[in-house]
Amino acid sequence: MADPVKVSLRSTLRLGGFLGFVGGFLLSYQRSSARFWGWSENIREEEMDRIELTQRASEGKSLYGDSPQPHWVQAAAARNSQFSQLKFAAFPMVNLVNHPYHGTDPAKYGVKSKEESN
Secondary structure, three states: OOOOOOEEEEEHHHHHHHHHHHHHHHHHHHHHHHHHHHHOOOOHHHHHHHHHHHHHOOOOOOOOOOOOOOOOHHHHHHHHHOOOHHHHOOOOOOOOOOOOOOOOEEEEEEEEOOOOOO
């Protein structure tokens, strides 16, 4: 062999590949969060969101789905992850809880309020 170092680079390369994969995931998650917040180009996401949620509203379904978690868990998850993507590199927190706290007006999707339906 022509390898004068006699040290296997296998584990070093695996670690480098793993760290690159994790770093790439964290970067893409943070960039997509900026698009969803409207801080960067998001015309495509806005149009897809409008179509999907208008269809759900016309079918009589709740806009963001139903969650099996208690109400206080949904509220805590929304508060904890509201701006968590700003410090995502230091403390990655991913919100996997389905909650109704999205800060949008449901009327723009065709959902009538209780006062209008009476």
